Amino acid sequence: KAGVTQTPRYLIKTRGQQVTLSCSPISGHRSVSWYQQTPGQGLQFLFEYFSETQRNKGNFPGRFSGRQFSNSRSEMNVSTLELGDSALYLCASSYMQGGVNTEAFFGQGTRLTVV
Amino acid sequence: GENVEQHPSTLSVQEGDSAVIKCTYSDSASNYFPWYKQELGKGPQLIIDIRSNVGEKKDQRIAVTLNKTAKHFSLHITETQPEDSAVYFCAASLVDDYKLSFGAGTTVTVRA
Secondary structure (H helix, E strand, O other), X not given: OOOOEEEOOEEEEOOOOOEEEEEEOOOOOOEEEEEEEEOOOEEEEEEEEEOOEEEEEOOOOOOEXXXXXXXXXXXXXXXXXXXXXXXEEEEEEEOEEOOEXXXXXXXXXXXXXXX | OOOEEEEOOEEEEEOOOOEEEEEXXXXXXXXXXXXXXXXXXXXXXXXXXXXXXXXXXXXXXXXXXXXXXXOEEEEEEOOOOHHHOEEEEEEEEEOOEEEEEEOOOEEEEEEO
């Protein structure tokens, strides 16, 4: 079974631009979460989607947004990029069992550099 | 919100020795505690997890213990090997609320 796939692996963008990152979850997983990883702040939760609905959101500004498609694939968008948005963006997928999410499986991440 | 503290930040052990990483959490409602291993250039990989109805869980050389009263949980790695060298993260969440709050990470180095 294929793991969580994130594309692209690396991105370099200029301050003020916007960027879209993509995540394909493990087949059968309908929950997709996004995390930002930086040396200073560590791993921080961005948002989680299930069946195309955002169920939970972290403490990030409105410049960070996401969506999920009917095939469970998810995208996140960051508008008006700032230097501080440089980070590794990780996607994790999980499936529901007995009404609760099971363990989260992470992708390799997208390394975003803002210059 | 949930706050997870992790200690130590770095840990160097001789091959074959044991390694212990400790975490504390603030929200008594948290009931799911996974541990992740992250190698350079890769995403975090789940190595073991524990739910609040269990006090200890083992998987070969890895074990996790949970003390809900004290709100702390620990990762124990026995008979460490060079391939155990990585960054380890603890996390906490509610089982039905998939928002993981992570500790700051522990860089483990196993000396041959």
